[in-house]
Amino acid sequence: MLNSSLKQLSALLAARKISSAELTSEFLERSRALNLDYNAFITINEEASLAQARAADMMIASGRAQPLTGIPIAQKDIFCTRGWLTTCGSRMLSNFISPYDAGVVERFNVAGAVNIGKTNMDEFAMGSSNETSFYGPVKNPWDITAVPGGSSGGSACAVAARMAPAATGTDTGGSIRQPAALCGISGLKPTYGLVSRYGMIAFASSLDQGGPMAKSAEDLALMLNVMAGFDERDSTSLQREPEDYTRNLEKPLEGLRIGLPKEYFVKEISDDVARTVEAAIAEYRKLGAKTVEVSLPNTKLSVPVYYVLAPAEASSNLSRFDGVRYGYRAPEYADLNDMYRKSRAQGFGAEVKRRILIGTYVLSHGYYDAYYIQAQKLRRLMALDFAEAFKQCDIIMGPASPTVAFNLGEKSSDPVQMYLSDAYTIAVNLAGLPAMSIPAGFGKNNRPVGLQIIGNYFAEAQILNVAHQYQLATDWHLRAPGPL
Numbered sequence: 001m002l003n004s005s006l007k008q009l010s011a012l013l014a015a016r017k018i019s020s021a022e023l024t025s026e027f028l029e030r031s032r033a034l035n036l037d038y039n040a041f042i043t044i045n046e047e048a049s050l051a052q053a054r055a056a057d058m059m060i061a062s063g064r065a066q067p068l069t070g071i072p073i074a075q076k077d078i079f080c081t082r083g084w085l086t087t088c089g090s091r092m093l094s095n096f097i098s099p100y101d102a103g104v105v106e107r108f109n110v111a112g113a114v115n116i117g118k119t120n121m122d123e124f125a126m127g128s129s130n131e132t133s134f135y136g137p138v139k140n141p142w143d144i145t146a147v148p149g150g151s152s153g154g155s156a157c158a159v160a161a162r163m164a165p166a167a168t169g170t171d172t173g174g175s176i177r178q179p180a181a182l183c184g185i186s187g188l189k190p191t192y193g194l195v196s197r198y199g200m201i202a203f204a205s206s207l208d209q210g211g212p213m214a215k216s217a218e219d220l221a222l223m224l225n226v227m228a229g230f231d232e233r234d235s236t237s238l239q240r241e242p243e244d245y246t247r248n249l250e251k252p253l254e255g256l257r258i259g260l261p262k263e264y265f266v267k268e269i270s271d272d273v274a275r276t277v278e279a280a281i282a283e284y285r286k287l288g289a290k291t292v293e294v295s296l297p298n299t300k301l302s303v304p305v306y307y308v309l310a311p312a313e314a315s316s317n318l319s320r321f322d323g324v325r326y327g328y329r330a331p332e333y334a335d336l337n338d339m340y341r342k343s344r345a346q347g348f349g350a351e352v353k354r355r356i357l358i359g360t361y362v363l364s365h366g367y368y369d370a371y372y373i374q375a376q377k378l379r380r381l382m383a384l385d386f387a388e389a390f391k392q393c394d395i396i397m398g399p400a401s402p403t404v405a406f407n408l409g410e411k412s413s414d415p416v417q418m419y420l421s422d423a424y425t426i427a428v429n430l431a432g433l434p435a436m437s438i439p440a441g442f443g444k445n446n447r448p449v450g451l452q453i454i455g456n457y458f459a460e461a462q463i464l465n466v467a468h469q470y471q472l473a474t475d476w477h478l479r480a481p482g483p484l
């Protein structure tokens, strides 16, 4: 059962072969035990989860079940969850019990899904290794000396280690796709605006997007059916007709045109990742797809552009944490200014402070034009690069991460090295496109490799189809670390 798909679990629940309370208990037990080693969860709350499971069992008994009713889902601790500690991985929110639900959490609640716990993450989603969390690093379940990726590393670890059937994540510059790749699971970052940001603690609002993380593309499609939708409380939420994201899953790939950006297959990518991604592309050719070389000429600028824009937005978003209304407040201070200063000095970790400093700098008088405005112009050019490429192909493929999971501590003292681990994911956020990472095999030290699939705006159903067809032909997505 630990390796079952959401569809299989849903069928078991519908046939009353198992109750949601039993299913939830089993995953809770496993999570409690494995969390001692992996640190994937910040909060596990058996009582709250089981109460939801019993309510789901009543929904099923009364014939009101929806596809995810009764299924345990882990929530990244960036999503405000009523009555639950919601920390965003920070000391600043280490005492924050949310009084309301995020739009995403609300949708899972309405669907009857069970919240199985809040997952660990880099502080305020700033990081690529989960090492910036106030709650300590998450371990990669394939090798506990390796990082799980970040910032949704707790979610990726929980799904990979089968502590939860599925989880939510957020992706500002790669935080769903990169940890999915490093932990050998599937993750989808939707088109910007498709999933509500209401109650999703803000990092860089023009880039942040919530999305699903699970074992397979089919599971992701079922989750996106719940997560996507207009929310008037989010000013950038898109008003669109609801879609069934499972509708194209079974389509054959005959004639699909796959664009391979020449800037993605360069010396910066490690041999094991290149080899594995090329093997995955060869599999697609067998499935009837054709490949064409495309160019995304501004790829090299994506990391520098992101590290101007994301910190600029973060410095503004994080100004709300002042120790006054909620969150951490320094125990001792001389006056109001001293209280602000000490609360922020003690409440934020080093990486968050670095971003606030950079962001404040690039937004300040005299530097705004030189950095912020320039970066905005380049962001536009990057979106145009994708638009050009999509004239020649239906989807774009490449690696999700330049290397397999690195070791804990390997990059934590060198922020630039850490930033470069998102070299293949960031441009997608700058353009607002949908993209996913799916497991494609193993590289050095038997650590997982992710294949990235990028689609045009609103092409979620298409990239899910492309991923699902590969998963019908291969079994990488069913491999789990350790015995089940």
Ligand code: GLN
Residues within 6 Å of the ligand: 125, 126, 127, 128, 150, 151, 170, 171, 172, 173, 174, 175, 176, 203, 310, 422
């Ligand atoms: N690793 C990138 C960063 O540190 C992206 C994080 C994210 O997507 N939330 O900003």
